[in-house]
Amino acid sequence: MVTTSTPPGVSRVDLARLTEHWAEPRSLRGWFSTVDHKRIGRRYLVTAGVFFVLAGLSALAMRTQLARPEAGLLSPEEYNQLFTMHGTAMIFLFATPMLFGFGNYLVPLMIGARDMAFPRLNAFGYWVFLFAGLFMWASLPFGAAPNSGWFAYAPLNSEQHNPGLHMDVYALGLLFLGISTTAASINFIVTALKLRAPGMSLNRVPLFVWAIVATAFMVIFALPALNLDNAMLFLDRRFDTHFFDPSAGGNVLLWQHLFWIFGHPDVYIIVMPGLGIVSAVLPAFTRRGVVGYPLIVLSIVAIAIISFGVWVHHMFATGLPQLSYSFFSAASTIITIPSGLQIFAWLATMLLGRLIIRVPLLFVVGFIVTFVLGGVTGTMFALTAFDQQVTDTYFVVAHFHYVLIGGAVFPMLAGIYYWLPKITGRMYHEGLGRWAFWLVFAGMHVTFFPMHLYGLFGMPRRVYTYASEPGWGGWNLVSTIGSYVLALGLLLVLVGVVHAVRRGRPAPPDPWRADTLEWATTSPPEPYNFPVLPRVHSLHPVWDERTAESTGEGATADRILSEGRNTLLTSELDARVERPVPMPESTLKPLVLAAALLVLFAALLVAWYPVAAVAAVVVAATIAVWLWPAGPSRTSGVATP
Amino acid sequence: MTTTPPGPRARLTGGVLLWYGVLGGAVAWAVHVLAAWGLDELACAAGSDRVLAMPLGRVVGLAVIVPALVTAGSLAVAALAWRRTARAQATGTQDRAYGRSRMLAVVGVWVNLLFLTIIVLGGVAVLVLPPCQL
Ligand code: HEM
Ligand SMILES: [Cu+2]
Numbered sequence: 001m002v003t004t005s006t007p008p009g010v011s012r013v014d015l016a017r018l019t020e021h022w023a024e025p026r027s028l029r030g031w032f033s034t035v036d037h038k039r040i041g042r043r044y045l046v047t048a049g050v051f052f053v054l055a056g057l058s059a060l061a062m063r064t065q066l067a068r069p070e071a072g073l074l075s076p077e078e079y080n081q082l083f084t085m086h087g088t089a090m091i092f093l094f095a096t097p098m099l100f101g102f103g104n105y106l107v108p109l110m111i112g113a114r115d116m117a118f119p120r121l122n123a124f125g126y127w128v129f130l131f132a133g134l135f136m137w138a139s140l141p142f143g144a145a146p147n148s149g150w151f152a153y154a155p156l157n158s159e160q161h162n163p164g165l166h167m168d169v170y171a172l173g174l175l176f177l178g179i180s181t182t183a184a185s186i187n188f189i190v191t192a193l194k195l196r197a198p199g200m201s202l203n204r205v206p207l208f209v210w211a212i213v214a215t216a217f218m219v220i221f222a223l224p225a226l227n228l229d230n231a232m233l234f235l236d237r238r239f240d241t242h243f244f245d246p247s248a249g250g251n252v253l254l255w256q257h258l259f260w261i262f263g264h265p266d267v268y269i270i271v272m273p274g275l276g277i278v279s280a281v282l283p284a285f286t287r288r289g290v291v292g293y294p295l296i297v298l299s300i301v302a303i304a305i306i307s308f309g310v311w312v313h314h315m316f317a318t319g320l321p322q323l324s325y326s327f328f329s330a331a332s333t334i335i336t337i338p339s340g341l342q343i344f345a346w347l348a349t350m351l352l353g354r355l356i357i358r359v360p361l362l363f364v365v366g367f368i369v370t371f372v373l374g375g376v377t378g379t380m381f382a383l384t385a386f387d388q389q390v391t392d393t394y395f396v397v398a399h400f401h402y403v404l405i406g407g408a409v410f411p412m413l414a415g416i417y418y419w420l421p422k423i424t425g426r427m428y429h430e431g432l433g434r435w436a437f438w439l440v441f442a443g444m445h446v447t448f449f450p451m452h453l454y455g456l457f458g459m460p461r462r463v464y465t466y467a468s469e470p471g472w473g474g475w476n477l478v479s480t481i482g483s484y485v486l487a488l489g490l491l492l493v494l495v496g497v498v499h500a501v502r503r504g505r506p507a508p509p510d511p512w513r514a515d516t517l518e519w520a521t522t523s524p525p526e527p528y529n530f531p532v533l534p535r536v537h538s539l540h541p542v543w544d545e546r547t548a549e550s551t552g553e554g555a556t557a558d559r560i561l562s563e564g565r566n567t568l569l570t571s572e573l574d575a576r577v578e579r580p581v582p583m584p585e586s587t588l589k590p591l592v593l594a595a596a597l598l599v600l601f602a603a604l605l606v607a608w609y610p611v612a613a614v615a616a617v618v619v620a621a622t623i624a625v626w627l628w629p630a631g632p633s634r635t636s637g638v639a640t641p
Numbered sequence: 642m643t644t645t646p647p648g649p650r651a652r653l654t655g656g657v658l659l660w661y662g663v664l665g666g667a668v669a670w671a672v673h674v675l676a677a678w679g680l681d682e683l684a685c686a687a688g689s690d691r692v693l694a695m696p697l698g699r700v701v702g703l704a705v706i707v708p709a710l711v712t713a714g715s716l717a718v719a720a721l722a723w724r725r726t727a728r729a730q731a732t733g734t735q736d737r738a739y740g741r742s743r744m745l746a747v748v749g750v751w752v753n754l755l756f757l758t759i760i761v762l763g764g765v766a767v768l769v770l771p772p773c774q775l
Contacts, residue, residue: 201737201746294747302752305667306759309674322774323701324681326766327674567656574737 009555010531017562018612022114022527025586033586035119036527041105041125042423046128048098055089058082060487067480069468073474080147081166085140087150088170090174090400091266091304092177094132095408099273100184102415103212105423106280107354109518109525110206112534112541114567117190120584120626125183129595130641132177135601139169146170149262149462152233153347154244154255159237168237168605171230176601178227185216197517198559199536199547201574206516206539207290208377210297211276214304218265218272221308227260229255238607253318260311268307270404272300274411275342281411281418282346283363284514286353289540292345294383300340306335311625316384317391325384332382339375343368359433363414366441367406374402377452413493415438420497421511425524426504428496436492443486450475452484515540520551533559533568536575658744662722663749665715666756673708673760677681677701677767685773697772706765712757 004073006015024034040059042079062082074082104122116122133307139145148156157167157416192213196205230244233255242248244255279290290296312320312328346368355361377399390396413436420428454472455461466472510519519542521530534541535550550559550564558577559568565583570576594620602610684697687717692700723746726739 199737201741203740224751294744295751297744298748298751301667301748304754305671305752306755309759312678320682321685321772323770323772324678324768325771327678327763330759330763331674334755334762337755571740 007531007551007555008553009551013561014529014562018528018531018560019388019526021562021565024337024482024527028585030338031363032591033123033588035115035123035584035586035590036291037104037108037116037119037122038423038525038527038529039121041101041103042125044097044104045130047130047133048094048101048317051089051137052098052390054137055086055094056487056490058086058089060483062086063480063483065464066466066476068477069466069473074464076464077143077147080462081140081143081145083462084146084149084152084170086138088136088146088174089133090404091150091270092174093129093136095270095404095539097129097133097180097211098412099254099270100181100188102277102412102419103215104184104187106518107191107209107212107417108195109202109422109521109529110209110516111192111195112517112536113191113195113531114529114533114565115583117195118187120587120590121183122187123587124590124594125180125187127591128180128183128317128597129177131598132173132180132601135176135605136169136173136596139165144169146173151259152255154233154252154258155231155235155297157255158244163180165605168234171234171237172601172605175227175230175234176597178223178405179597182223185219188212188216189220194569195567196570196575197534197536197577198568198570198577200541200570202535203294204539207279207293207296207300208273208276208516210300211272212277214300215272217270218269218307222262222265222269225258227257229262253315256315256318257311260314261308264311264314265304265307268303271407272303274367274623275300276409277411277415277418278346278367279342280359280432280516281414282349282353283365283540284512284515285351285356286419287356287362287513288349289354289515290345291352292341293349293539296342296345299341300336302406303335306331306338310335314469316387329382329384333379336375336379343372356592358417359428359430359437360414360418360432362437363410363417366437367410367414370402370410370441370444372406374399374404374406374566378403390455392460393455394451394459394461397461398448398451398455401451403443403450405444413437416493416497418512419518421507422518422523422525424501424504425507425522426500427507427511428500428504432492432496433497436489438490439485439489443482443484443489446482447479447486448482450478495598510542517541520548531555531560533561535559544563589622589626593619593626596622658718659722659745659749662715662718663745663752665718666712666753669708669711669715670756670760672761673704676708677704677763680704681772688773690772698767700771701768702764705767707758709757709764711759712760714751716750716753716757718744719753722746723750 024030024036024039030379061074062079065071065079084333102348136146138225146152146169147166148162148170152167152170156162157170192205192209207305232241235241236243236245236250242250244250244252246252279296283289309331310328312325313332316325346364377395381390381399417428417433420426454475457470457472459466459470459472459476507523509522511523512519517530517536518525520534530551532551532555534547535554537546537550538544558580561568563578565585566580567583569581571578596615599620600612600615603609603615680692681697681701682694690697722742726743726746730743731738
């Protein structure tokens with residue numbers, strides 16, 4: 001813990017009161033019942049990190065199997081489950097939750113609030129995420145893991161072609177997880193619209209927050225399509241409906257349409273917060289604001305919208321009228337403009353600024369290189385003729401790993417090093433960080449670049465082995481070696497984090513001299529985040545004297561709010577003060593509700609319908625208790641649910 | 642807080658019209674994609690080349706032209722809002738709303754240009770391709 005220096009405008013009494021109201025209970029019960037966004041954010045980061053390790057180990061097993069032709073390490077059925085769990089977990093259990101972890105930790109701090117708008121819903125979202133992740137991973141040791149790839153095309157996912165629990169785990173697991181993602185998204189939107197510090201009008205909102213809010217809107221619009229798909233799949237498999245069964249008047253393409261109406265925006269759901277992290281990290285290491293703030297906002301808004309109109313480019317091989325292709329081709333081509341615009345804005349920022357080369361900046365540069373290469377192969381796919389040639393080869397695997405690792409993993413690593421001092425109160429070891437960067441960067445390119453080549457030479461994706469004769473063996477061995485180097489690099493990242501927590505130098509509040517509000521408070525922040533909620537006067541509040549003054553001598557009682565657990569409600573567009581709102585205390589209800597849902601989904605999976613019915617009653621009862629008005633002080637404001 | 646009462650010139654800095662300027666193109670394009678694609682797809686799947694007694698090509702054409710016009714209107718509104726906020730800021734108003742509106746106007750101008758381009762590019766195919774060719 002760091003020592004708090006009392007800000008000049010705040011009395012000792014105020015500070016003591018704030019501490020008392022916001023302190024976390026120190027018991028085991030307190031640990032399970034906390035609703036603090038910082039703790040929940042950290043839990044998201046750690047849990048998603050664990051799922052990343054599991055998915056990464058699956059990838060290493062696959063790469064080991066593929067190192068040479070006709071290897072016998074994995075059986076075809078094991079391989080199917082491993083690549084499906086790898087893909088599904090990387091997308092659903094790692095990338096989005098990890099980025100939401102950053103969002104949970106940072107959004108309230110960046111906008112100068114004391115918590116998320118719905119802290120209890122936030123805790124609930126985390127528990128659901130944890131349970132849904134365990135639900136899906138637990139199927140692997142039983143040999144019952146999903147096995148039709150992460151996009152699980154019909155009719156491969158049907159009961160008839162795929163008996164056993166595999167795809168029931170997939171459908172139910174993703175439905176369960178969807179509850180968490182939806183809850184988190186609603187929370188981000190309301191938090192960013194209603195709890196911004198006074199003065200933080202739309203043109204002063206940090207780009208990372210813009211990115212998280214746009215992502216949250218995309219989730220709200222995209223996820224229902226996936227949920228619908230999975231609900232229909234479960235009905236088809238269990239209760240003999242025929243949504244995807246052409247022999248009974250169903251439609252196989254329906255699965256694909258619904259999946260990709262979700263799936264394409266999802267690519268941006270994963271990459272967008274990553275881009276937000278880059279925009280947050282750069283100012284600190286270039287000593288200037290990111291060039292073209294309104295244009296980056298434009299690009300975030302444009303990408304969020306256009307990504308909904310391009311799903312058919314995943315279906316160019318299904319035979320639709322040429323004319324209807326054209327509408328989707330146009331959008332697919334144009335969406336590269338706003339993405340490119342952001343890249344140019346960052347390059348300009350680096351050119352115009354004074355570069356300070358530290359580990360986070362290295363990862364940003366690694367991101368730009370890798371992501372641009374992935375983008376280039378992406379535009380190659382927009383050419384339908386080329387797409388027809390390489391569809392379902394390793395060329396595709398190379399492409400999307402460049403985009404996903406470049407666009408999400410590199411920014412996350414930049415973010416981990418950048419915010420580690422804030423989160424842990426400790427500095428990381430620079431030398432260790434540099435080793436980690438170079439190993440990750442080299443490992444990534446050695447693993448995935450050759451995949452372009454053997455993809456073009458015709459090696460199909462999703463095969464558990466291959467014959468020696470086409471000569472793919474050499475390049476595959478290179479890929480496998482690369483993947484071990486990459487794993488070593490990621491291990492060093494972990495070592496770096498542990499080292500920082502155990503041995504790191506104590507971090508000052510603002511080690512980077514960065515510009516956004518999270519650096520205006522102690523490292524790590526007190527449970528109430530800010531003794532005084534700041535009044536914001538510019539896009540770079542920490543670089544701006546008037547904002548600093550507002551939390552020092554200029555502190556006023558209406559922004560200290562020490563009479564209880566309070567934060568300030570402000571107007572959506574201009575952040576004019578409306579009134580203080582009370583925030584909820586710790587509670588076990590979120591955990592109980594999530595646990596009841598876990599029982600419900602598990603019972604549905606193994607077809608114990610009476611148990612499922614009981615669990616459903618418990619779920620309903622918990623919700624009723626949760627929503628029961630607890631007294632006049634609780635019924636007002638956004639903080640109640 | 643300095644809240645100068647909004648003069649007639651400043652009417653564009655908030656309200657429905659501004660949001661039309663920012664998001665009009667986006668909505669128009671969404672309608673265009675769904676309508677043009679849906680009409681083409683469904684009519685061809687049903688084996689017909691007429692919708693409501695009009696030739697399919699012409700109906701799809703309408704689903705391009707109308708949204709394009711709406712987007713052009715949205716672009717004009719955004720450009721206007723951008724000029725007016727510039728003037729308001731030049732006269733030295735302190736109101737935060739102008740900064741916010743000005744940024745939204747810039748975003749609107751560029752976003753609408755983007756959406757207009759998409760609609761036009763996709764629409765060109767209507768002139769070239771027969772509706773139901775596979
Ligand atoms: C960390 C190093 C990684 C390695 C060595 C790796 C390796 C692989 C391999 C060998 C496959 C199977 C290809 C096939 O048989 O078709 C695969 C598939 C996949 N990977 Fe990764 N991967 C890594 C990281 C990631 C990350 C970070 C993501 C996403 C955020 C990701 C997403 C996917 C997806 C979606 C698939 C497709 C699964 C499917 O075909 O259904 N991977 N990866
Ligand atoms: Cu796509």
